Amino acid sequence: MxxxxxxxxxxxxxxxxxxxxxxxxxxxxxxxxxxxxxxxATSKISSSFHDDKIVLAARDDAASFVASEGEIRGVKLQGALQHIREVAPSLQASDAQLAQAILAI
Known part of the structure; x- marks a missing residue:
């Protein structure tokens, strides 16, 4: 047993x-x-917008957004997010992904 x-x-x-x-x-x-x-998503964004003035101007706001985990949303970042979504409507990325991509440029 x-x-x-x-x-x-x-x-x-x-x-x-x-x-x-x-x-x-x-x-x-x-x-x-x-x-x-x-x-x-990050690589598509960073390669498409590497010379876009609106996106480049939002780098400081994107850094604040990422560092604060989305709590701080600057005006330039909001404008850049809207601009990116207008230029690339098929892009499915969150605000955090877009902010990280802007920093990667």
């Missing part, structure tokens, strides 16, 4: 480890996809 319990415990341990590993892989894949989407 003790061998059966030992094998059962070993089997349960192996099964639990496999479930945790697959959960980790799914979570990791989700995070990587989200970061990749954010990175793609």
């Amino acid at each position: 003790s061998r059966v319990r030992l094998f059962s415990a070993a089997f349960l341990l192996v099964a639990a480890t496999g479930a945790q590993a697959s959960s980790f892989v799914v979570t990791t894949d989700t995070i990587v996809r989200a970061l990749d989407a954010s990175s793609n």
Whole structure:
């Protein structure tokens, strides 16, 4: 009887480890996809607007926005965000992603 319990415990341990590993892989894949989407949006913005005067003028406001985690929204940043969305209406990026892209220019 003790061998059966030992094998059962070993089997349960192996099964639990496999479930945790697959959960980790799914979570990791989700995070990587989200970061990749954010990175793609940032690179598209920074390459498209690297010589745009409105966007370049908003760099200080973008830095304040990012540093304050969205609490500080300067007038120049608001104008740049509106300008970017008018020029590239198909771009699906949050204000935080746009602010980070402006800083990357």
